[in-house]
C-alpha cells in the first residue's frame with residue numbers, strides 16, 4: 001500500500017433543508033414557505049495526511065470536526081468533494097475503506113448490560129478476530145491505557161465515562177487498523193487518564209505504523225501529539241501546519257516559544273476555541 005493514507009479534496013456538507021412541521025410558524029432559518037434552509041457545515045475542506053503522521057483537527061464546538069470525521073469514516077456522504085483513503089474512494093469503495101480504518105467517537109456505543117470484556121470480545125469478533133486473539137491482546141492494551149483488567153469484568157453501565165472512553169480506545173486498537181480516526185479521544189478524561197491515552201496513541205503510531213487523525217479542543221494535547229494541525233472554524237480549514245509553523249505565522253518578531261497556542265488559534269481563526277460556533281447563515285437570517 002504505497003498510496004497516501006488520506007487525501008481530502010474540496011469536501012462540503014450541508015444539513016437540513018426540506019419542509020418542517022413548523023412551517024406555519026415564523027422560525028429562524030426558514031424561508032417564507034416554511035422550508036428550512038440548509039446550513040453549510042463543511043466548506044471546501046482539503047488536506048492530506050501522510051503515512052505515520054498524527055494530524056490534528058482543532059476547532060470550537062460546532063465547527064464541523066465530528067461531521068468531517070464521519071465523512072472520512074464512511075458514515076456520512078459528502079455533498080461535494082472527494083475523500084480517498086489509501087487510494088480508495090470513501091463513497092465508491094466504502095466497504096474496502098472500512099477494513100482499513102477505525103473510528104473512536106466521543107460517545108461510543110456499547111451493550112450497556114454486558115461487561116467491558118464481553119463487549120470487547122463481541123466487537124473483536126465482528127472485526128474478524130478470534131476470542132483467543134482478543135484475550136491474548138487485551139491485557140497489554142488495557143494495561144497501557146491504565147485500565148485495571150478486573151474492572152473489565154463489570155458491566156459497561158458501572159464504568160465511569162472516562163473508563164468507558166478507554167474501553168472505546170481499546171476496542172478500536174484491537175484490530176490495529178492502519179488509519180485511526182479519533183474524535184476527541186480524551187475529552188472528559190481526568191489529567192492522568194488523558195496522559196495514559198495520549199501515551200498510548202503515541203506508542204501505537206510508533207510501533208504499528210499507524211496514521212492517526214485526531215480532533216480535540218485541547219491545545220496542549222494537539223501540540224504534544226500532532227505532527228501537523230489544522231484549525232477549523234465555521235466548517236472551513238483556516239490554517240494548517242506544524243505547531244511551530246503555526247506559531248511562526250503569528251510571531252511577528254516575537255520569540256515563538258513564548259506564544260500560547262490558544263492565542264495562535266485566536267489570531268488565525270478570529271475567534272476563541274471556547275466560543276460556540278454559530279453558522280454564518282443562521283446569524284444572518286436570525
Ligand SMILES: Nc1ncnc2c1ncn2[C@@H]1O[C@H](COP(=O)(O)OP(=O)(O)OP(=O)(O)O)[C@@H](O)[C@H]1O
Pocket residue numbers: 015016041059060061062063064065066067068279
Ligand atoms: N445530523 C445533523 N443534522 C443537522 N445538523 C447537524 C447534524 N450533525 C451536525 N450538525 C450541525 O453541524 C455543525 C457541526 O457539528 P459537528 O458535530 O461536526 O461539530 P464539532 O466540531 O464536532 O463540535 P463538538 O466540538 O461540539 O463536538 C453544528 O452546527 C451541528 O449542529
Ligand SMILES: [Mg+2]
Pocket residue numbers: 065066067183
Ligand atoms: Mg464533535
